[in-house]
Amino acid sequence: TQLLEQSPQFLSIQEGENLTVYCNSSSVFSSLQWYRQEPGEGPVLLVTVVTGGEVKKLKRLTFQFGDARKDSSLHITAAQPGDTGLYLCAGAGRNAGNMLTFGGGTRLMVKP
Amino acid sequence: DAMVIQNPRYQVTQFGKPVTLSCSQTLNHNVMYWYQQKSSQAPKLLFHYYDKDFNNEADTPDNFQSRRPNTSFCFLDIRSPGLGDAAMYLCATSRRDSYTDTQYFGPGTRLTVL
Numbered sequence: 001t002q003l004l005e006q007s008p009q010f011l012s013i014q015e016g017e018n019l020t021v022y023c024n025s026s027s028v029f030s031s032l033q034w035y036r037q038e039p040g041e042g043p044v045l046l047v048t049v050v051t052g053g054e055v056k057k058l059k060r061l062t063f064q065f066g067d068a069r070k071d072s073s074l075h076i077t078a079a080q081p082g083d084t085g086l087y088l089c090a091g092a093g094r095n096a097g098n099m100l101t102f103g104g105g106t107r108l109m110v111k112p
Numbered sequence: 113d114a115m116v117i118q119n120p121r122y123q124v125t126q127f128g129k130p131v132t133l134s135c136s137q138t139l140n141h142n143v144m145y146w147y148q149q150k151s152s153q154a155p156k157l158l159f160h161y162y163d164k165d166f167n168n169e170a171d172t173p174d175n176f177q178s179r180r181p182n183t184s185f186c187f188l189d190i191r192s193p194g195l196g197d198a199a200m201y202l203c204a205t206s207r208r209d210s211y212t213d214t215q216y217f218g219p220g221t222r223l224t225v226l
Contacts, residue, residue, distance in 0.1 A: 035217070040151075045216060102155060
């Protein structure tokens with residue numbers, strides 16, 4: 001069974017601060033997705049990372065996939081209230097029949 | 113725009129009264145998934161279809177059934193909803209032979225059981 005540990009679970013920060021969310025596993029993933037989910041809505045895909053060591057940027061969001069493809073991080077620079085939501089990482093593994101293993105989620109609140 | 117659509121967005125049913133949730137997609141993806149999500153938790157996979165092949169998760173209650181009449185549509189049937197089945201139900205799709213296995217989610221259906 002593949003497990004994906006996500007931290008922190010909760011994060012409350014002021015507008016303008018930086019933050020990092022981590023996802024760690026002992027398993028190797030073929031790809032890893034990051035989603036953001038707002039209350040009452042479905043998860044919206046932010047990025048997919050595939051290659052070990054890969055770094056992708058989406059405006060103020062920077063995503064990194066670990067060299068061994070076992071971990072990933074999401075860094076937000078100068079957070080804004082619009083970044084508030086539930087952030088989910090999810091790893092896809094060939095051994096799991098391409099099913100996603102979800103992290104537990106990080107609930108982010110950015111206060112103005 | 114290609115997308116995953118879920119109807120209705122909000123569903124209220126009575127304890128024990130069957131309910132059907134629907135999902136459609138214009139992405140032409142060969143895999144469709146149903147997830148259950150309770151507040152602030154990660155989605156929990158109920159089952160998925162790979163083309164016409166149905167794959168049930170071991171811990172999905174028998175109360176939950178699914179149908180996929182064609183590539184575009186998939187339904188979730190809850191035969192006798194209990195209070196514990198109140199949740200957000202998410203449909204997702206992916207292309208199994210893609211390099212990334214990325215899943216795309218619909219907006220969800222919020223189910224309330226009275």
